[in-house]
Amino acid sequence: MGIKERKEREKGARREEIINAAERIFFEKGFAPATMDEIAESAELSKGTLYLYYKSKEDLYIAVLLRGSEIMYEMFKKAIATDENPIRHLFNLGEAYFAYFQEQRNYFRMYYFLENPRIHSQVSSEMMEQCELLDTRIWDLVVGIIRRAVEGGLLRDDVDPLEAGVMLWSNSNGLMRLIDRDEWAWTGKHGLNLEAMLRKANKLLVQAMMTEKAKASFDDLVTPARP
Amino acid sequence: MGIKERKEREKGARREEIINAAERIFFEKGFAPATMDEIAESAELSKGTLYLYYKSKEDLYIAVLLRGSEIMYEMFKKAIATDENPIRHLFNLGEAYFAYFQEQRNYFRMYYFLENPRIHSQVSSEMMEQCELLDTRIWDLVVGIIRRAVEGGLLRDDVDPLEAGVMLWSNSNGLMRLIDRDEWAWTGKHGLNLEAMLRKANKLLVQAMMTEKAKASFDDLVTPARP
């Protein structure tokens, strides 16, 4: 008797359809100006039904976000699925994060709106758990690469992998948010190349953590192998 | 006949009283959960009166924020009102920004909630202009110090002062927001010292921009003079 299974599937599909609709509206308008009625209409459902599948507007917002984090995780995994050295992997991760920022800007924005505590406090615990799970998976990836770079003698052994990860991450975030918020003011008016600055700052930070030996062969390490 | 002048003064005072009330409520609850009725009650005025003095909730929010920026500007000015060298001034500015972050956390938070475009779009043009004016004044301060460091041969002459400023600023912001958002997760659970990391990252970035000569006497440059 596959009825239970089919119902389960249909329920899942409906949840997805709702996320699709919510995504369209949130991408277009952001959190506050988006209305549940709009999302319901876009999903061709009544508002009541939305609340059958998601506890609150905030929960729905997080559900959309989780897709973004899933995409980021996949991009990160692909970035280090090569047999290159850990330093190269680290730069690959940096490039992957920047690519995510460029190609998935809507998700990036949504994620950082999260800092608003308003959202946080209205989210169901299941959603929070899923968020933390994905967060952990992504951090494990990043920290793992840095640890291997330390173990392989490429980064100094007084480098704490988590600390290094946080430093690079927050440096990238700071600039990306600046770019996202008012890129034009900096690039157009003052002629800055923010993307190049981001690469430069991260490179400086990584170099400052490298062993003398690794620094000497920096170019070999970070240049992609030519077959 | 000073009646007109007195009225002007009283109007200004009332505007201040309203900001005081709004500040109390916004500090306590953040933007969305704060209500205009609450603010009105806290100011011992009716809601209608609030709208006589400020165009919208968003405008009132910005008015509070401007106080914060004013405080930051004063702190920055004081940080460089010494006869020390420009590198030392640059570190002073970094310390001043961190002090602002620690001592005026509420303003810091409010400022970064600004990134929410919802707010932006509802603000009157007068408020926007005031914001930009203060922003410009602060940036002029920072960029001016870096320019003097370049001119004085302490930073390499291929360093663009604005670019350097943006790099240091966004690096600091990235970490401060991380600290603000979930300091405990990093310090408590993983034993990181985020404050030390912030200083370290900024130091690395500055050192990477210094001339060889200045780097050689780094300690002398950044150590406060002992009389």
Add this chain to the structure above:
DNA sequence: TCGATCAATGACTATAAGTCATTTATTAGG
């Protein structure tokens, strides 16, 4: 075929931003 269970609906409630006709206070002139 029919009662039971599950899914969906939309009218309804509560809350909060913003408005405006009315009321209250202040000023200037006679």
Add this chain to the structure above:
DNA sequence: CCTAATAAATGACTTATAGTCATTGATCGA
């Protein structure tokens, strides 16, 4: 001191939207 004119303040009202729940409709198992 009185009064008309002007300015300031009020709060009931309008509108918008998140979230609820009694009712309706669909699907299932026997």
